[in-house]
Amino acid sequence: MMQIHFDPKKGIWAEDDETYEKLRKNYFGTKEKGGRIRLEVEEALYLITFQNASCWLRKKQIGFNELASYFAKKDKRLFIKYNAYRDWRDRGLVVKPIDLVEIKKKRKIRGKRYPAENLKTKKLRVKIYWYPDSLFSVLEDESLGKKLFNDYWFGQFGIYKQERGALLKLNFLETIFLAKHFGVRVVNVENGKEMKPSQILGQVTKEREYTKSLYGVYEDWRLEGYVVKTGFKFGSHFRIYFPGASPAKEEKWIHSKHVLHVFPKEQKLLISEWARAVRVAHGVKKTFLLSVPELKKKDYVDYPSDFITYRRKKVGGNWIRETLEDKARYLLVAVSEDEHIGGIELASILAKAESMGLNVLLSITDRETSITYYVLNKIKLPGSRYEYYEIEWMKP
Amino acid sequence: MMQIHFDPKKGIWAEDDETYEKLRKNYFGTKEKGGRIRLEVEEALYLITFQNASCWLRKKQIGFNELASYFAKKDKRLFIKYNAYRDWRDRGLVVKPIDLVEIKKKRKIRGKRYPAENLKTKKLRVKIYWYPDSLFSVLEDESLGKKLFNDYWFGQFGIYKQERGALLKLNFLETIFLAKHFGVRVVNVENGKEMKPSQILGQVTKEREYTKSLYGVYEDWRLEGYVVKTGFKFGSHFRIYFPGASPAKEEKWIHSKHVLHVFPKEQKLLISEWARAVRVAHGVKKTFLLSVPELKKKDYVDYPSDFITYRRKKVGGNWIRETLEDKARYLLVAVSEDEHIGGIELASILAKAESMGLNVLLSITDRETSITYYVLNKIKLPGSRYEYYEIEWMKP
Numbered sequence: 001m002m003q004i005h006f007d008p009k010k011g012i013w014a015e016d017d018e019t020y021e022k023l024r025k026n027y028f029g030t031k032e033k034g035g036r037i038r039l040e041v042e043e044a045l046y047l048i049t050f051q052n053a054s055c056w057l058r059k060k061q062i063g064f065n066e067l068a069s070y071f072a073k074k075d076k077r078l079f080i081k082y083n084a085y086r087d088w089r090d091r092g093l094v095v096k097p098i099d100l101v102e103i104k105k106k107r108k109i110r111g112k113r114y115p116a117e118n119l120k121t122k123k124l125r126v127k128i129y130w131y132p133d134s135l136f137s138v139l140e141d142e143s144l145g146k147k148l149f150n151d152y153w154f155g156q157f158g159i160y161k162q163e164r165g166a167l168l169k170l171n172f173l174e175t176i177f178l179a180k181h182f183g184v185r186v187v188n189v190e191n192g193k194e195m196k197p198s199q200i201l202g203q204v205t206k207e208r209e210y211t212k213s214l215y216g217v218y219e220d221w222r223l224e225g226y227v228v229k230t231g232f233k234f235g236s237h238f239r240i241y242f243p244g245a246s247p248a249k250e251e252k253w254i255h256s257k258h259v260l261h262v263f264p265k266e267q268k269l270l271i272s273e274w275a276r277a278v279r280v281a282h283g284v285k286k287t288f289l290l291s292v293p294e295l296k297k298k299d300y301v302d303y304p305s306d307f308i309t310y311r312r313k314k315v316g317g318n319w320i321r322e323t324l325e326d327k328a329r330y331l332l333v334a335v336s337e338d339e340h341i342g343g344i345e346l347a348s349i350l351a352k353a354e355s356m357g358l359n360v361l362l363s364i365t366d367r368e369t370s371i372t373y374y375v376l377n378k379i380k381l382p383g384s385r386y387e388y389y390e391i392e393w394m395k396p
Numbered sequence: 397m398m399q400i401h402f403d404p405k406k407g408i409w410a411e412d413d414e415t416y417e418k419l420r421k422n423y424f425g426t427k428e429k430g431g432r433i434r435l436e437v438e439e440a441l442y443l444i445t446f447q448n449a450s451c452w453l454r455k456k457q458i459g460f461n462e463l464a465s466y467f468a469k470k471d472k473r474l475f476i477k478y479n480a481y482r483d484w485r486d487r488g489l490v491v492k493p494i495d496l497v498e499i500k501k502k503r504k505i506r507g508k509r510y511p512a513e514n515l516k517t518k519k520l521r522v523k524i525y526w527y528p529d530s531l532f533s534v535l536e537d538e539s540l541g542k543k544l545f546n547d548y549w550f551g552q553f554g555i556y557k558q559e560r561g562a563l564l565k566l567n568f569l570e571t572i573f574l575a576k577h578f579g580v581r582v583v584n585v586e587n588g589k590e591m592k593p594s595q596i597l598g599q600v601t602k603e604r605e606y607t608k609s610l611y612g613v614y615e616d617w618r619l620e621g622y623v624v625k626t627g628f629k630f631g632s633h634f635r636i637y638f639p640g641a642s643p644a645k646e647e648k649w650i651h652s653k654h655v656l657h658v659f660p661k662e663q664k665l666l667i668s669e670w671a672r673a674v675r676v677a678h679g680v681k682k683t684f685l686l687s688v689p690e691l692k693k694k695d696y697v698d699y700p701s702d703f704i705t706y707r708r709k710k711v712g713g714n715w716i717r718e719t720l721e722d723k724a725r726y727l728l729v730a731v732s733e734d735e736h737i738g739g740i741e742l743a744s745i746l747a748k749a750e751s752m753g754l755n756v757l758l759s760i761t762d763r764e765t766s767i768t769y770y771v772l773n774k775i776k777l778p779g780s781r782y783e784y785y786e787i788e789w790m791k792p
Contacts (some may be wrong), residue, residue, distance in 0.1 A: 031439070064536055065534055068534075069588070072585045072586050076529035118487060131475040132472075134475030135478075135732065138461055140460055156764045159486065167445060189468045192465070208734050229764060232733045232763065233768070235672040271708065276631040277672060280676055280679065284675065336531065338531055364628075366629070367567040
């Protein structure tokens, strides 16, 4: 049976030959001079719980809670970190606390490149009428409405997927965009006065938080030639179509393959709320894109990232686990369903991982200690002002 | 061609025989003395847009925006209301502004009854260790842990759906519940001090908003014999199992059929965020239950409810539309993707609808003017302190 030792002043270690050998073979702990292996608390808790190791404080055997109690004050997220560690180890894979890994060979994180095509704008001499509390505007000019809908897929001409009705209905993002980039004049239907794009943005922002972030992302993709429509039916802010899409182009209705969600840098979300948006996208088999707009260098913070993890590689037709000798893959961040994350925190983790040549692996412990994994990959949208990430659900 | 007339002082009406006859047959407008039909603005806008009606302000023909501009100031939600009206009419169904319907024959709204079975509690002389920042506690007593898991399905014994590990991990709701109703002693692992259930609730509330609402609902269903586990994988706060469920009872793993979401009365949510939770539940074919806990009589407000709607009925093997002569079905509330709703507002609408013998029909206009419908039905959980509703996605 494996034996491990604990002393509040010296930490946790193993020294007998049998234990030493077992730990070494399975990439637990760090070798020290003098034939000892030093263990991290997560490793020790795992060995006690799943490898039948006995843990000794001098001559007294101690259990999970007693050992953990020595570390819980200093390491407040201990249980969540332990649970993330446990799950990865349980899959037969290697995971190490971040401080103990020296990354010699970095992977190059190459973001997937999305196509871009400058939007061709023109001046339109037309008035549209803005319904300020409903956040829609209406264009009555039938031929222009049809053109804006068919050529650019702005607004909704007539009824959705039908050929009836002659009004072009534009939402607040489209209204602001057309005013700003196409010179469309926007008249407030309540008082007959014209409104500038910035005035509309300001008015909507009063009623709907984070409108500026939403518009910033809308504009960014529109200017790169993408069609950006509501993602309401898919639980996200937007669904997007690649440059060149039009509702009238093909015989068949085109289906979007991507949804785009905006996570404002000031917003704090429960992990469960954040994951819900990703979940809907997966349920309908769309790629989930995340944006944290308007980030500045000074925004970045040092968010705790917990482990470096390895996966499996194919050698001679067999899948074998990667070890510390391989290039590290993921920066694992252990969080729980009931804690918060902000746009800035997420972006900071992503920046840190990139500098280390790693992808971000979010490990979410639910209230039943079951874990869900998401991998975050940076993408490149040439000409864009912001950073975007694809988020994939991952089963190790 | 239909002709309608508008005068800022007199309102909107139709008077020629042909128009009168068409409107009467299709349940548009209200008959007035002197052979006129008075029209609501939503009706007039619909007739202009989809029935080719011409609208006259004295000798000048006016369009959608000009007519709407006379009403938009007084009726700020005009466009969203019009859009809800348009969609229902477009399906060949009858819809009337709420003020114009006199409900003579009320339907009786009988809530579905859920089974209940008082939970049998007992005193347990045991200590569990609370990890305050991770929001979990751990019970090391293996036989008691197994029993609490198998008999009550409290916590997670060992690994989810596996037979390994000997610890019972309890989340914060279970920890508080066991301390309160089973006399379990909870020791803070950081300082060795015992904590009362109210202290744990207070501590968690500081880190996670609305914990009190969450716990209230958890306790309510647990005391009625239900098993209440996290709904994380289904995008909701809880999944529930009917009284008698246990993880060990059957050979096969039991699947929950209901998810339960808590909408705290003080919380304001974007309609899109609210709908996202309902959407995930539908995607995985679960019944979505909503709770607005801790409501008091004085909380209720007068939230605008817009229309009364009718559906179809079967007469002699055919489906024909219901009219004002039939019992009204729904209180329609027109909202948009980008506006907010609070727990109190939702509960207030539900109470108003019930008093009128109607179900609530939420009509959500997305940013493309497409509409999604949800029907809210009250359910009865005998012995419960709170009100619960089933929410169904509806296609008229």
